[in-house]
Amino acid sequence: MDEIIRVEHISKSFDNLNVLKDISFSVSKGEVISIIGSSGSGKSTLIRCINLLETIDQGKIYFKNECITDKNVNINNVRSKIGMVFQNFNLFLNKNVIDNCILPQAVVLKRSKQVAKEIALSYLRKVGMEEFAYYQVRSLSGGQKQRVAIARALCMNPEVMLFDEPTSALDPQMVKEVLKVIKELADEKMTMLIVTHEMNFAKNVSDRIIFLSGGQIAEMGTPTQIFNNPQNEITKAFLFQE
Amino acid sequence: MPSDFFGAVWYLVTNYWQLFLYGVITTLIISLLGTLIGFVIGLGLSILKITKSRANNTLTSKIFKKIGNIFSSSYIQFFRGTPMMVQASLIYYGFLKLGGHWTAFSAGIFVVGINTAAYIAEIIRSGINAIDPGQMEAARSLGMTHYQAMRKVILPQAVKNVIPAIGNEFIVNVKDTSVLSVIAVTDLFYNSKSITMIHYVYFEVYFITSIIYLIITLLSSRLLALLDKKLAGKNRYSIPTSQTVPEVFIKGGNGHG
Ligand SMILES: Nc1ncnc2c1ncn2[C@@H]1O[C@H](COP(=O)(O)OP(=O)(O)O)[C@@H](O)[C@H]1O
Ligand SMILES: [Mg+2]
Numbered sequence: 470m471d472e473i474i475r476v477e478h479i480s481k482s483f484d485n486l487n488v489l490k491d492i493s494f495s496v497s498k499g500e501v502i503s504i505i506g507s508s509g510s511g512k513s514t515l516i517r518c519i520n521l522l523e524t525i526d527q528g529k530i531y532f533k534n535e536c537i538t539d540k541n542v543n544i545n546n547v548r549s550k551i552g553m554v555f556q557n558f559n560l561f562l563n564k565n566v567i568d569n570c571i572l573p574q575a576v577v578l579k580r581s582k583q584v585a586k587e588i589a590l591s592y593l594r595k596v597g598m599e600e601f602a603y604y605q606v607r608s609l610s611g612g613q614k615q616r617v618a619i620a621r622a623l624c625m626n627p628e629v630m631l632f633d634e635p636t637s638a639l640d641p642q643m644v645k646e647v648l649k650v651i652k653e654l655a656d657e658k659m660t661m662l663i664v665t666h667e668m669n670f671a672k673n674v675s676d677r678i679i680f681l682s683g684g685q686i687a688e689m690g691t692p693t694q695i696f697n698n699p700q701n702e703i704t705k706a707f708l709f710q711e
Numbered sequence: 712m713p714s715d716f717f718g719a720v721w722y723l724v725t726n727y728w729q730l731f732l733y734g735v736i737t738t739l740i741i742s743l744l745g746t747l748i749g750f751v752i753g754l755g756l757s758i759l760k761i762t763k764s765r766a767n768n769t770l771t772s773k774i775f776k777k778i779g780n781i782f783s784s785s786y787i788q789f790f791r792g793t794p795m796m797v798q799a800s801l802i803y804y805g806f807l808k809l810g811g812h813w814t815a816f817s818a819g820i821f822v823v824g825i826n827t828a829a830y831i832a833e834i835i836r837s838g839i840n841a842i843d844p845g846q847m848e849a850a851r852s853l854g855m856t857h858y859q860a861m862r863k864v865i866l867p868q869a870v871k872n873v874i875p876a877i878g879n880e881f882i883v884n885v886k887d888t889s890v891l892s893v894i895a896v897t898d899l900f901y902n903s904k905s906i907t908m909i910h911y912v913y914f915e916v917y918f919i920t921s922i923i924y925l926i927i928t929l930l931s932s933r934l935l936a937l938l939d940k941k942l943a944g945k946n947r948y949s950i951p952t953s954q955t956v957p958e959v960f961i962k963g964g965n966g967h968g
Contacts, residue, residue: 520852524766540767549854559849563867572863573853618849625853 471498472534473629473660474519479528479538481514488514490684492528496629499658503671506681507707512664515681516631519662520553533628549577552622556634558614560606560621567593567602570621578625585624592620596650612643619650630654632663668708672696680704712910719915727906734899735923737816741891741898742884744820749827750877754870756832758861759783761839783832790829796890798822803894819896823888827880834876838869874942878935882928899923 474496481489488511496502504512517523519530521537521544530538537547561569570589574580580588593599596616601609609617615635622630632651636644648670654661655674665671671678671692678695680688680703688701699705713719724731759779768776790798802825803818813821842865850860889900903920907913 522848522852545851545854545856547854548852551852553849553852555845555849555852557843557845559843559845561846561849561864563864563871573850573855576859576863577854622853 472496473498473500473532474662475531476519477529477531479518479525479530481511481518481523481525488684489518489525492684492686494679494686494689496660496662498628498660500676501655501659501661501663501674502677502679503675504662504664504679504681505666505668505671505707506687510681511684512681513633516553516633516662516664520548520551520631522553545577549573549625550628552625552627552630554615554618554622554630554632554635556637558611558618558638560614560618562606564606565602566598566604566606566609566617569606569617570624573621574624588624589620592623593617595623595653596620597646610643611639612646615639615643615647616650619647619654629660629662632661632665634664634666636665636667668696680707682707712912716915719912720919723906723910723912723915723919727909730902730906731899731919731923734897734902735927737896737902738885738888738898738900739927741816741819741823741888741896742881745823745827745884745888746831746877746881748820748824749831749880752825752828753831754835754866756783756786756828757835757839760787760832760836787829787832790826791833794890795822795826795887796893798826799891799894815891815894815896818894819888819891819898822891823884827884830880830883831877834873834880835869838873838876839865841872842868871942875935875939878931878938882931882935885927885931886924 472495476492476494479489479492480487492515494502504515506512514523518525525538528538529536532547532551535542535547537544560566561572564572567586567589570592571582571585574585574588575582578585590599590602593602596619598613598616598620601613601617606614606617619630619635635651636647639647644667648667651661651663652670652674663671663675673692675692678690678692679686680695680699680701682703688695688699688704694700695704696708699708713722760783762776762779764773764776799819799822802822803813803815806813806818846864846868847857847860850864851857855863888896888898891898892901892904895901899920903916907916
């Protein structure tokens with residue numbers, strides 16, 4: 470299978486706190502990987518490193534065989550191909566829904582307003598938010614905001630999508646609507662790395678699960694392996710406390 | 712000139728209303744233009760001040776950023792650390808000494824502008840710092856450069872949030888313009904002073920002057936409060952700029968507060 474991301478022996482510290490310790494794994498095209506682990510285990514830091522929002526101290530990250538942690542790589546070019554969805558949505562508060570989707574296309578991909586708008590509307594339709602295209606962001610519910618954030622990322626035609634606890638800030642009934650959208654993306658073979666606490670969702674949607682503990686990959690494998698037959702004592706402890 | 716207080720006030724108002732009016736107009740023009748100039752320069756200063764060097768910057772860009780930091784910090788320090796009356800004298804006579812020609816009026820606008828810039832720079836800087844860092848991260852994660860994110864996402868929000876504070880600077884300027892009488896700018900205070908010289912009445916004239924300043928500042932605060940309310944208004948939607956979305960979408964919806 471085509472490898473799209475390869476993480477090689479990366480380490481990352483904040484001051485004296487060693488947050489990621491020698492992490493290696495690779496992601497194939499079309500693969501869905503869920504990253505689970507307790508709070509503070511380094512999940513966010515890991516996917517932020519892949520999007521180059523954090524700089525790593527050691528190791529290398531490859532995106533389609535290009536080493537993106539090299540000094541002279543075009544960071545903005547890489548980022549435009551790796552979509553990121555945040556726990557707190559981070560929609561641009563000075564823009565309405567559709568302009569949130571148009572702005573990055575116009576600024577980064579230099580698409581014309583007309584083309585960008587059509588693409589924006591098509592992805593808003595995909596996430597069920599087309600009718601809210603001209604709403605102000607602050608008038609939306611959390612679930613609606615997150616669906617817009619997903620649409621905004623998709624407008625850039627990313628080859629990989631990263632999700633950092635996309636449903637953790639949502640009320641239970643809104644979690645469903647967002648997970649449904651992510652599930653659809655998985656069905657369309659979008660390559661995704663999803664940090665989540667939704668264990669059932671992770672089980673259903675993922676090809677592989679990475680269990681992080683204390684900044685290390687404690688266990689990695691198929692959902693069946695991890696959830697039904699965990700080998701590591703820490704994994705067992707984590708899963709049974711859930 | 713009547714000898715009773717209200718008679719004298721009435722006499723002064725009816726006979727010298729034009730001088731008062733010209734003073735008011737001068738004061739308003741200087742305050743308004745000074746605030747606008749202050750905003751433009753202050754925006755630049757605030758950006759110079761918050762621009763930080765990053766590990767992957769080239770040496771030249773690091774040096775330029777450092778120079779920018781030092782320049783804006785010194786600028787702000789100087790203009791906030793000296794009285795505007797002294798700044799006005801220094802700059803007005805300094806420019807004349809260098810062989811320049813300018814009227815007290817244009818000097819006044821210039822001085823108020825560059826003075827206000829120092830205050831507005833700090834206002835905008837704190838406005839930028841108050842923006843959720845997630846806004847910048849989201850913009851960067853989509854591939855926007857730091858500059859693009861600043862220009863299209865951060866600054867519009869920061870400026871909008873500090874508009875009330877900038878309006879407040881305008882009100883401060885209405886009052887502080889009075890110190891420009893030191894370089895003979897014919898503002899409201901200077902003209903009032905001229906009127907006192909005609910009949911040698913002081914209290915009555917400055918009573919009128921105070922009332923006029925009070926009216927201007929009160930009216931300005933009210934206008935500002937209205938603007939503030941409008942900016943904070945919870946519009947559920949913006950006006951569509953095209954016809955692609957039918958009216959029903961604009962009226963409908965189940966937005967949560
Ligand atoms: N910018 C930062 N500065 C300092 N410490 C940080 C920073 N970001 C994260 N950390 C620390 O790194 C550890 C891992 O954080 P994070 O990756 O957010 O964990 P998770 O997403 O699994 O909860 C935590 O102890 C957190 O406090
Ligand atoms: Mg996290």
